[in-house]
Amino acid sequence: MIEQGSEKTGTKQLTPISELGEFGLIKHLTKYANHQNSSTVKGIGDDAAIIKNGDHYTVVSTDMLVEGIHFDLMYTPLKHLGYKSIVVNLSDIYAMNAEPEQVTVSIAISSKFTVEALEELYDGILTACKNHEVDLVGGDTSSSRLGMVISVTAIGKVKEKAITYRNTAQVGDYICVSGDLGAAYLGLQLLEREKRIFMENPQIQPQLTGNDYIIQKQLRPEARKDILEILNSYKIQPTAMIDISDGLSSDLLHICHDSNVGCRVMEENVPIHQASYQMAMEFNLNPISCALSGGEDYELLFTVAPDDIKPLEDLHGIAIIGRITELEKGYLLVGKTGREDTLTAQGWKHI
Amino acid sequence: MIEQGSEKTGTKQLTPISELGEFGLIKHLTKYANHQNSSTVKGIGDDAAIIKNGDHYTVVSTDMLVEGIHFDLMYTPLKHLGYKSIVVNLSDIYAMNAEPEQVTVSIAISSKFTVEALEELYDGILTACKNHEVDLVGGDTSSSRLGMVISVTAIGKVKEKAITYRNTAQVGDYICVSGDLGAAYLGLQLLEREKRIFMENPQIQPQLTGNDYIIQKQLRPEARKDILEILNSYKIQPTAMIDISDGLSSDLLHICHDSNVGCRVMEENVPIHQASYQMAMEFNLNPISCALSGGEDYELLFTVAPDDIKPLEDLHGIAIIGRITELEKGYLLVGKTGREDTLTAQGWKHI
Numbered sequence: 001m002i003e004q005g006s007e008k009t010g011t012k013q014l015t016p017i018s019e020l021g022e023f024g025l026i027k028h029l030t031k032y033a034n035h036q037n038s039s040t041v042k043g044i045g046d047d048a049a050i051i052k053n054g055d056h057y058t059v060v061s062t063d064m065l066v067e068g069i070h071f072d073l074m075y076t077p078l079k080h081l082g083y084k085s086i087v088v089n090l091s092d093i094y095a096m097n098a099e100p101e102q103v104t105v106s107i108a109i110s111s112k113f114t115v116e117a118l119e120e121l122y123d124g125i126l127t128a129c130k131n132h133e134v135d136l137v138g139g140d141t142s143s144s145r146l147g148m149v150i151s152v153t154a155i156g157k158v159k160e161k162a163i164t165y166r167n168t169a170q171v172g173d174y175i176c177v178s179g180d181l182g183a184a185y186l187g188l189q190l191l192e193r194e195k196r197i198f199m200e201n202p203q204i205q206p207q208l209t210g211n212d213y214i215i216q217k218q219l220r221p222e223a224r225k226d227i228l229e230i231l232n233s234y235k236i237q238p239t240a241m242i243d244i245s246d247g248l249s250s251d252l253l254h255i256c257h258d259s260n261v262g263c264r265v266m267e268e269n270v271p272i273h274q275a276s277y278q279m280a281m282e283f284n285l286n287p288i289s290c291a292l293s294g295g296e297d298y299e300l301l302f303t304v305a306p307d308d309i310k311p312l313e314d315l316h317g318i319a320i321i322g323r324i325t326e327l328e329k330g331y332l333l334v335g336k337t338g339r340e341d342t343l344t345a346q347g348w349k350h351i
Numbered sequence: 352m353i354e355q356g357s358e359k360t361g362t363k364q365l366t367p368i369s370e371l372g373e374f375g376l377i378k379h380l381t382k383y384a385n386h387q388n389s390s391t392v393k394g395i396g397d398d399a400a401i402i403k404n405g406d407h408y409t410v411v412s413t414d415m416l417v418e419g420i421h422f423d424l425m426y427t428p429l430k431h432l433g434y435k436s437i438v439v440n441l442s443d444i445y446a447m448n449a450e451p452e453q454v455t456v457s458i459a460i461s462s463k464f465t466v467e468a469l470e471e472l473y474d475g476i477l478t479a480c481k482n483h484e485v486d487l488v489g490g491d492t493s494s495s496r497l498g499m500v501i502s503v504t505a506i507g508k509v510k511e512k513a514i515t516y517r518n519t520a521q522v523g524d525y526i527c528v529s530g531d532l533g534a535a536y537l538g539l540q541l542l543e544r545e546k547r548i549f550m551e552n553p554q555i556q557p558q559l560t561g562n563d564y565i566i567q568k569q570l571r572p573e574a575r576k577d578i579l580e581i582l583n584s585y586k587i588q589p590t591a592m593i594d595i596s597d598g599l600s601s602d603l604l605h606i607c608h609d610s611n612v613g614c615r616v617m618e619e620n621v622p623i624h625q626a627s628y629q630m631a632m633e634f635n636l637n638p639i640s641c642a643l644s645g646g647e648d649y650e651l652l653f654t655v656a657p658d659d660i661k662p663l664e665d666l667h668g669i670a671i672i673g674r675i676t677e678l679e680k681g682y683l684l685v686g687k688t689g690r691e692d693t694l695t696a697q698g699w700k701h702i
């Protein structure tokens with residue numbers, strides 16, 4: 001009846017989505033999304049949208065997790081999945097230096113799921129809400145013919161002055177990152193390997209013991225509210241901030257492109273957990289590549305003015321990995337030998 | 352590896368979701384969703400959540416549309432689908448007597464979609480945003496292995512006093528409904544019939560001419576902002592309000608149950624469009640059943656205090672269909688002959 005996307009085009013060549021990539025696609029599709037309300041302070045293009053509401057500003061972020069794309073129910077406990085679906089959104093709110101207060105959760109499920117299965121999912125959802133002091137205020141439950149989809153919207157609050165965008169990094173700022181990187185990616189590699197072995201021979205039980213750290217980073221990541229509390233205790237407001245969902249390279253380049261600056265990252269300062277390092281070796285992967293491009297770390301990446309950096313210099317859990325430079329200097333990764341490479345972002349992994 | 356939902360239950364019988372139904376399921380899953388923030392005025396259980404923000408209150412609603420469940424791309428133009436995905440959410444905001452100002456849109460798509468197809472979808476999304484003066488402020492684009500999913504969250508604003516909940520109908524109030532009912536359901540029946548004929552013989556082109564009204568009500572419904580403007584012009588604030596997404600019976604029973612009241616609906620006053628009436632006849636369906644249970648009308652159903660009803664009595668486009676009664680009187684539908692039946696809600700259509 002209708003051939004979607006071909007109606008108006010006649011013999012014109014159609015464009016596959018892969019040609020634009022995720023960010024290009026969003027940019028392309030929303031280029032006519034002009035704002036009509038004065039309350040809209042910031043729309044598309046940061047971790048979250050900003051809406052003016054008197055003294056306070058409301059911060060809104062939304063994310064969708066799709067079975068078979070973002071998670072595999074063969075090795076993902078539903079409780080962890082529920083927890084993760086909330087914290088990946090809260091992470092975006094924290095990345096604006098804001099405090100999340102409410103979430104809505106929409107799920108689509110096939111009839112194969114039982115009430116007990118959904119109880120586990122909601123157990124995780126509500127545990128995340130409790131840990132982060134946010135309220136589940138709404139949602140939609142729907143069926144799907146195939147697979148599960150979870151869509152979460154988080155809403156937070158922030159004072160105008162405290163809002164931390166990603167386009168405000170300044171030349172000379174220090175580049176900082178919380179926690180360590182690459183673990184979630186390596187956890188995923190391990191889970192996928194054990195799944196393959198299990199598929200070939202269901203008698204063999206997965207060997208996951210001793211790898212709790214990287215598996216937890218993949219299946220049940222945490223949003224770094226504690227980092228905001230630390231920065232706050234030192235009265236440090238980052239000059240720019242983003243959460244690392246796509247990988248350090250990709251997300252740092254977001255800050256650089258949007259702030260019109262360059263960067264210089266010291267490879268030896270990029271934090272990698274011992275467990276990640278070992279697993280990278282086991283997979284014959286370069287640990288630094290995993291840390292730069294792995295994604296799903298949900299750590300905070302932020303820039304700090306030189307005057308503010310002192311208290312962070314010896315702080316456990318926050319690594320200073322480089323400096324913001326003039327745009328002309330480019331986006332550089334400096335190896336242990338002093339060799340300079342250009343940082344490059346990954347494409348859209350999922351299509 | 353993991354058998355979801357069976358881990359903790361041992362030999363205990365698992366519960367199919369169909370046993371609880373949609374509303375029972377949501378209630379069951381969210382019974383421990385206690386609120387921790389004083390800004391959360393209203394959570395789950397109305398058309399939208401309410402968040403206190405100084406003088407104004409923020410209203411949040413979210414909905415998910417799933418291919419094969421909520422729409423069929425064989426006969427749904429993507430532009431209409433985009434339009435509908437926005438207005439079904441705005442309808443929830445209007446049903447709180449609030450003004451929508453922002454939306455976020457998350458989509459999951461398979462690689463079969465081209466950029467041009469998504470342009471059509473966003474054309475519809477942005478047209479709806481323009482018509483309703485709302486801003487598209489965020490979203491997420493993801494892939495799906497099979498089928499398209501669209502998840503929209505709408506955010507609005509309302510003064511505390513103007514908020515219209517669904518649990519505040521009073522005995523003696525008049526029950527009013529905007530527009531007419533059943534058309535969207537009959538439009539769907541027609542589209543499904545023509546699809547079946549087309550599937551059997553692709554040479555036969557669908558016969559849709561002359562049925563524009565019911566098809567438009569199904570494919571490109573409108574959210575009734577204009578009704579709020581009319582009520583406002585008469586300084587009428589409904590005592591309770593809901594939008595009709597599940598069907599008049601089901602949604603009126605929401606108001607009754609939540610307000611702890613009964614109702615008495617006069618069948619002859621339920622508004623049915625001539626085109627709906629004719630199509631019901633063609634399908635051998637009872638027009639009043641289509642109006643009561645069809646769903647997807649996105650009309651507003653509201654109750655008005657007796658002192659306020661006068662200006663609405665002869666107003667075109669708003670029908671007074673009955674009265675709110677004491678709970679003990681039950682939920683009654685009074686036929687043209689005076690015969691009384693009990694109104695009953697439909698179950699969860701989609702599972």
